[in-house]
Amino acid sequence: MIDLVSRSAWGARAPRGAYGALTSTRGVKIHYTGGHVDPRVLDDHARCVSAVRGIQNGHMDGNGWIDIGYSMIACPHRKVFVGRGPGHLPAANGPGLNSAHYAVLGLVGNSGLVQPPNDMLLGILDAIDYLREHGGAGREIKGHRDGYSTDCPGDALYDWVRAGAPRPSAEPSTPPPPAPEEETMPEIVSLGLSAEVIVPPSKDYQPWWDLEWRDTAGWHPAGGQSIAPSRDVWADVVAHVALRGLVPGERVELGLTRHQPDGSLVDIAWPIGRLLSVHADVDGRVETGLGGHFKLDATARGRVTIRHTSTGPVTLETASAFKAILHPYA
Template sequence: MDLIERHQWRARDPKGVVYLQAPPRGVKIHYMGARVDPGIVDDHNRCVEVVKSVQRQHMDVNLWGDIGYTGCACPHRKVFVGRGPGHLPAANGAGLNAKHYAILALLGDEGLVVPPPGLLHGLVDAIEWLRGEGAGREVKGHRDGYATDCPGDQLYAWVRQGARRPDDGGGAVAVPPWHRVLSYPPLMEGDDVRTWQARMRARGWRITVDGVFGPQSREICRQFQIEKRDLHVNPSMVGRVDRPTWEAAWTSPIT
């Protein structure tokens, strides 16, 4: 993931920081709700200026302590750190901010209205980043629970369909090679175990990434297979990472 830290986009210092008291349930996706110049697709510097303008709006007009979003995703598959994980966002609506992190897509209701593949990849990168920081597995739109058109019909449909990476034939998520069935007992160790564990953690599962396939990994595998009913797992493979289960970890919608 290409994460742009606050100092890299020259964010202003916050006027105050409010910390979350408990991990949020997941993330909510937002859009600009204004015209976005399609030229940002060809010039990343314009994306930087858009994010800086959002912070100015939130601090100087809304009188918030900082930019209201946890992070922002742009069409170049880059994720800007906003308030960052562990901090209470301000964009979801009164009473809702503690429940979900807030991710802004640099997409408008005029101009750039169709999300490019790089933007969708960036949003999934942001979701996985925040899950790795303790966020829950929910992915919702701003309009879920709040009276707004945000994040627009295009992005909201994408959210409702599982917030998947685009299958654009170039840049879609790559599935690492599968070499063997991972199972327990006995304990199995290896780089492939660590790769699978890291992927499951990025998807939001609470799993230790230690390269050892033991009771915890077996249980996470079993729960994942139950969730992904379309895998049609052979009873002998329940709790074991066979090829379909391995590939689903990278290709199946994050739900």
């Protein structure tokens, strides 16, 4: 029997508009996050809940969708989160592809937790059965990459899909040891001024750090400026960065992160619980924007963080960010 986690139970935000109706499909498309999934979710279901909320925030605030894009989400504890749910058009399959299949996410990524444990596979199958019973889902089980140019759902899940999505043993699986939580890409810079600034809650947009021109020697360490509100708040952050001097094709990670006042990482808040991964162009340059909506308190400061592995001289051409302290929360 399916172990559903209702939208109210995982703290879902209300959708911004009405879903399109979906009464029947050819089946389901299987997805993964495409980024880093903290292996600690295996032992802490609360981290699964936090990850799903982060995914919704990324889809609504980063992608501009009306809600989380998936129909259902399966975590490593054989629990199935209700996303858009049965009868509603998903948004995650790609333009023109959402009416043919529901979208089911397995909570694994391309780093950290990459191998779906048996209980996650069983949860995906539970979600499929549920969508067949309550949403008219057809018999097809496909990967997101079937018909759309993407690496999703990752090799591990896609191999399982191509094998016919067999039902594994109900015994808890023992996945291979995850990579150490020390990131393979060290934290190079936290953008901002040299000291954090305490700001009172406000409903008005306030500059966090406005514009900086920095060469490699001027980059700030992990103890740089944070958003440090004087009380618990929800905050919106939008930022823009440009780097040059990278190796063409080099991967760069950036996003919003939450840290303790001593600089230690709490979690990655955007996008969808992971850092955004981009690649340098043929001129060795990266320019991108990001934004997100996340919770800050007296023990969790917010930052913009960049990671890369280049050993040569890299210049941070521009860095701008603005925050809005939306409202206090209880």
